Amino acid sequence: MPAPKHVAAPGFLVVDDDLRSGALVALKLDPPTSPMHAYALFARARWQPAKVRAMIDFLVERL
Numbered sequence: 001m002p003a004p005k006h007v008a009a010p011g012f013l014v015v016d017d018d019l020r021s022g023a024l025v026a027l028k029l030d031p032p033t034s035p036m037h038a039y040a041l042f043a044r045a046r047w048q049p050a051k052v053r054a055m056i057d058f059l060v061e062r063l
Contacts (some may be wrong), residue, residue, distance in 0.1 A: 038063050 018024040040056050042048070
């Protein structure tokens with residue numbers, strides 16, 4: 001298998017040197033204050049996989 005010709009790097013790796021040198025300054029933004037809406041859609045069935053029920057319960061608790 002040939003080696004890839006291009007490798008993508010996460011953005012923070014590309015600007016890391018500039019952040020260290022002070023050429024760029026990292027901004028810390030406040031999280032949005034507006035409420036977040038989330039919807040969980042699932043098929044109505046007699047039997048529901050435990051992982052689906054666990055995810056729905058998790059979303060209900062956290063959101």
